[in-house]
Amino acid sequence: MRAVLYYRGSLFSCNYDCPYCPFSKNKDSKETLEKDKQQLLSFMEWVRKQGDAGHLLSIFFNPYGEALVHRWYREAMIELSHLDHVEKVAVQTNLSAKLDWTERLHKRKAAFWVTYHPGQTSEDQFLSQCMKLYQQGLAFSVGSVGIRSAFGAIKHLRSKLPPDVYLWVNAFKDRRNYYTEDEIAYLTDIDPHFELNVPDYDSLGKSCGAGGSVFYVQGAGTVKRCYSDRKVIGHLYRDGLEGLSAERACGMKKCGCYIGYIHMPELALGDVYGSSLLERIPAGFAR
Numbered sequence: 001m002r003a004v005l006y007y008r009g010s011l012f013s014c015n016y017d018c019p020y021c022p023f024s025k026n027k028d029s030k031e032t033l034e035k036d037k038q039q040l041l042s043f044m045e046w047v048r049k050q051g052d053a054g055h056l057l058s059i060f061f062n063p064y065g066e067a068l069v070h071r072w073y074r075e076a077m078i079e080l081s082h083l084d085h086v087e088k089v090a091v092q093t094n095l096s097a098k099l100d101w102t103e104r105l106h107k108r109k110a111a112f113w114v115t116y117h118p119g120q121t122s123e124d125q126f127l128s129q130c131m132k133l134y135q136q137g138l139a140f141s142v143g144s145v146g147i148r149s150a151f152g153a154i155k156h157l158r159s160k161l162p163p164d165v166y167l168w169v170n171a172f173k174d175r176r177n178y179y180t181e182d183e184i185a186y187l188t189d190i191d192p193h194f195e196l197n198v199p200d201y202d203s204l205g206k207s208c209g210a211g212g213s214v215f216y217v218q219g220a221g222t223v224k225r226c227y228s229d230r231k232v233i234g235h236l237y238r239d240g241l242e243g244l245s246a247e248r249a250c251g252m253k254k255c256g257c258y259i260g261y262i263h264m265p266e267l268a269l270g271d272v273y274g275s276s277l278l279e280r281i282p283a284g285f286a287r
């Protein structure tokens, strides 16, 4: 089976202090970090065996917090990127960690979903980190949340990034109808695909790859079909991919998050993002 696995361990901490985030400046205990590490090692052990079972995997780390400040995630990315049956390994990150390890990644298979947090880092520092990935030929997208106070910073960052690096803007959805038409035009000028992220898509009863070939794995091995449906559909280590996979219509009213709605076939977003759908790089920006 060709499958996408989102993975989130027990980690619940970050070195940044974003005011809008529950993990900001949270410090995990030594025990929690050890648990997170052991969970990842178990996941790695399971992944290694899947080649013999004929599976092809794409793996996306989407932690609650920042993963790359921890060695076990960096080592996992390096190893996974070199496994024949792993087609891609990607991570959501603020890119604050040292990047002296990225040379060891398989360049065609590793990717970064990088979020810029104005106020937590300087633009120069952030750009310098991005350029390290760029110069190594590693795939990455860069993005930020389109809150009004960040408009200027996002536009400035766009002007400084190489034109072939895609910058996405996530629509701010905590307030309904947040944007005026002019603001949508402003943000679309920065991110040509911004309007794809503005709606919460009607999803109830619709077909979705989540739970069929896309799975959200928790550190202990329990699996949910997606980021928003809390129901556990099984256990990765007990049920395996065949045991977990089933055609399931969406049970949620709306789907508004990129990591979810990209798996709705009716949106055909593979036509926009091609083989870089997971790390959010539109086909026109793929290097």
Ligand code: SF4
Pocket (backbone or CB within 6 Å): 014, 015, 016, 017, 018, 021, 022, 023, 024, 025, 064, 065, 066, 094, 117
């Ligand atoms: S960088 Fe991300 S995880 Fe860390 S505090 Fe900011 S929003 Fe939260």
Ligand code: SF4
Pocket (backbone or CB within 6 Å): 203, 208, 209, 210, 225, 226, 227, 228, 229, 249, 250, 251, 252, 254, 255, 256, 259, 260, 261, 263, 264
């Ligand atoms: S909420 Fe989104 S990702 Fe989850 S099943 Fe529904 S459409 Fe798929």
